[in-house]
Amino acid sequence: MYGDVAFEFSEVAGLRADIRRVFRREWDRLALAGTWWSGRERVAIGNEARHARFGQSSPRTILATSDVEAASTVSAKPAAIRREWVNAITTDLGYPRYVEIVGIVSRLAAIDTFHVAIGTELEPLPEPEPGEPSRTEEPLARPGAAWVPMVGGASITQALSLVDAESTAQEDMHGPLYLTYEEMAELDFVRGLNRAQMELVAARTSAINECFY
Amino acid sequence: MLRASASVISIEFEPRAITDRSLDPLLPNGRELLDLVDAVLTGTAQERASTRQAVIEAVGPTGLVDAAAVIANFEMMNRIADATGMPVGKGTLKRTAEWRALIDIDRFNHL
Numbered sequence: 001m002y003g004d005v006a007f008e009f010s011e012v013a014g015l016r017a018d019i020r021r022v023f024r025r026e027w028d029r030l031a032l033a034g035t036w037w038s039g040r041e042r043v044a045i046g047n048e049a050r051h052a053r054f055g056q057s058s059p060r061t062i063l064a065t066s067d068v069e070a071a072s073t074v075s076a077k078p079a080a081i082r083r084e085w086v087n088a089i090t091t092d093l094g095y096p097r098y099v100e101i102v103g104i105v106s107r108l109a110a111i112d113t114f115h116v117a118i119g120t121e122l123e124p125l126p127e128p129e130p131g132e133p134s135r136t137e138e139p140l141a142r143p144g145a146a147w148v149p150m151v152g153g154a155s156i157t158q159a160l161s162l163v164d165a166e167s168t169a170q171e172d173m174h175g176p177l178y179l180t181y182e183e184m185a186e187l188d189f190v191r192g193l194n195r196a197q198m199e200l201v202a203a204r205t206s207a208i209n210e211c212f213y
Numbered sequence: 214m215l216r217a218s219a220s221v222i223s224i225e226f227e228p229r230a231i232t233d234r235s236l237d238p239l240l241p242n243g244r245e246l247l248d249l250v251d252a253v254l255t256g257t258a259q260e261r262a263s264t265r266q267a268v269i270e271a272v273g274p275t276g277l278v279d280a281a282a283v284i285a286n287f288e289m290m291n292r293i294a295d296a297t298g299m300p301v302g303k304g305t306l307k308r309t310a311e312w313r314a315l316i317d318i319d320r321f322n323h324l
Contacts, residue, residue, distance in 0.1 A: 014274030019282060078295040079321070086298060102296040110289035117253045117281030119265055147298030156290065159297045170293065177286035184214075192275030193283075196224060196240055199214045201283040203231045204250040211291035212301065212321035 006126070012118055014192065018176040019114070025172065026107055027123070033131035034104075035163045036097045040128040041067075042104055047125055049075035049105040050112065066092035067101070074105045079210040086147045095148050096137075096163055103166030107173055114177070138162050157181060178202070232316045242271040246280055253284055 007023040009015045030046055033039050044063050051059055052072035061068060070089050073081060090098045115122050138151060141162045146154040151161040160166040174180065178198070179189060189195045230238035230247065238247060245267045252260040268277045293299070301322075306313075313319050 012274075012278070014276075014278045016275075016278060019278070074292055074296045078292045081295050081298075083298055086296070099297070102293060106289040106292040106296070109292055110285040113253065113288040114281050114285035116261065117249070117265075117284050118277065119261065145300045150297075154300055155302075156294055156299055159293045159299055170289070173289060174286060177282040177289075187214075192277070192279035193246075193272060195214075196226065197242065197246055197272070197276075198279065198283050200226070200231070200238055200240055200243055201246050201250055201280050202214070202287050204247050205254065205284050205287040206291055207232050207316075207318065207321075208250065208254045209288070209291040209295075210321045211287075211294055212318060 006123055009118075009120065012120065015118075016176065022173055022176045023111055023114075023123075026111060026169065027126045029165075029169055030104065030108070031126035031129045033129070033133045034100055035136050035165050036094075036100050036133050037104075038128070038133055039131060042100075043125055043128045045071045045101055045104050046108050048072055049108055050122070050125070052076040053109065053112065064092075070098055070101045071105055074102055075109060083147050090148070099148055099160055099162045100166055103160050103163065103169060107169060110173060110177060134165075136164070138164055228312060228316050232318065242268075242276075245271040249277075249280055250284055253281075 006027050007020050009020060030042050031039050032042075034042055037045065040062065044061050045067065047059055048061060048063065048068050048071040051057065053075045058068060058072070063071070066089060070093060073085070086098070093101070112122055138161065140151045141149040142151075143149045144154050146159065148159075149162050150158045152158050157171070158167070160170055171181065175183070179186075183189055187195055189198075193201070224240060226240045226243070227236050227238050230236040230243065234247065234251070237244060240246075245264070249264040249268050252264040256264070265277060268280055272280075
């Protein structure tokens, strides 16, 4: 697997080990069968997302048209997503398969953006591993105020909870890249930037992305 | 979070600079950080290189890594929020109404 070969960042000063570690873990996750998609399909979803994000034409793919539409839209036009589109795409895909796509694509966007920001080449996508998806249902998920079912009330930390593995992967990424959910209460937190500087960067990113949340 | 964290560490800032780049955010090295975000998300390779260098000179290489990581995290979180139709709670909406009006972000509310 990718535990010790990818994401070297050998020319990047100041890189934290936790960032390298979570990126490698994510590459392992991407290559392996997930909850509703095989490893081959998950890497294909990542490939579609990456092509759409960087304005390249869609590659030859094993995915169905609606799978491609979901991956490319979440990747390249997230601010254009409306409830009607989610209703339509999940009629084809079902909510769990859609939520897994959202998880895969959003974490790939984070990894690719980090590379663009620090000025290094994108990491080649991993080779898929064999195996079947677990198809584990989440019995506690319910429809609510958001557009997809989730466990508990609608909150950003629960957004992917219909597919527990995707929710776990989101939380794993959140700590090294920003703050753990516990650290978010520390308003005087300082790492390379102080907390106010971090929030300024976060707010500007969300403004450019036209994300109200 | 920005308002609260600036208050805790007792520094001034100009919130309208989040959406109006003609304004100085007043935070230390705020302009360099905003320039980096703009270059990463909408700029050219040349703009990214120059803003990256400016951030390194302002806050050092660990500051650049932090800034890159925060941009990356919110690229992830924005997509998750947009794709799942995540609503902002009524309490938060009430608490932040004045601020949201000041920086004019209600126009992004598609829910």
